[in-house]
Amino acid sequence: MAPLTPATARQQGMSRSTLHRAARDGKLERIARGIYLPADANTADWEWIEAASRRPEATICLTSALALHDLTDEIPATLNVAIHREARIPAGTSAISWHRFHTATFDLGRKEVPIPGTDQTIGLYTPERSIVDAFRLRGTIGYELPLEALKEWLRRGGEPNRLIALARQLPRSQGPLIAALETLT
Template sequence: MVRHQLSDEIPPLHDIALPRHTRPPAGFSHVSWHRFASDTFDVGRVPLSIGGVDTAIYSAERTIVDMFRLSHHEGEQAAVDALRRWLRQPGHTPSGLLTVAGYFPTTLPRLSRILEILL
């Protein structure tokens, strides 16, 4: 969230996604592991090199979709606040967000409804 300027809060844990049925490595008490279905794991993943280490992060759009999908962790208000911030940033379009949300049929209606309210 912070990387995409969707929040000013520094989270106490790093959120890291793994494909479902992948066992997380031991010894990372500062990490919150999330397991996503393999058919949607790569949706919105963007390659990123950090200190010469190749990794990936989710796009801002996927981050917002995941915030709504996982709102039982942080609360729906955090997801709505992130969506508001995202909408204020230049170059972001609701159609791009809805394209990503289309991969998550249970989240799409709720996100669409909130977008209608905000716009």
């Protein structure tokens, strides 16, 4: 089931006060400011739903993507989500860290995945893009995380040429990635 927002509720013929009354009466559950799910809805990840509802281009990235691809043992404290650099970061109190990525390279290695328990989808960067981004943004997320992810990816049979080809398209990632590959291989 798709989440309800005041705009989607209005499209279904439901007034804002009816929406709030349904939430107050327990028929809807408020998962974030202005986002509701039916109380009997399947279990779902509320941060994923909020990110996808607030920004259609929302894409899981960095530590969160590496964790989803089982390339790190680190459990991210927040959901890392990329949006276009020109987009406004949504207001909210959820555990979401918003990152602005350049529009020209935003779709490189991006795919849509279903959000379990809903009929929504959210973007997710491929393992290769996630590793390259980790090297590119190593000053922000730490220097050990990209190395750990690269080691695991190589152990699984990853092809270094694919990483290098992607790194050539993203700024500040090719040099550190090649240095790490030379050290590890």
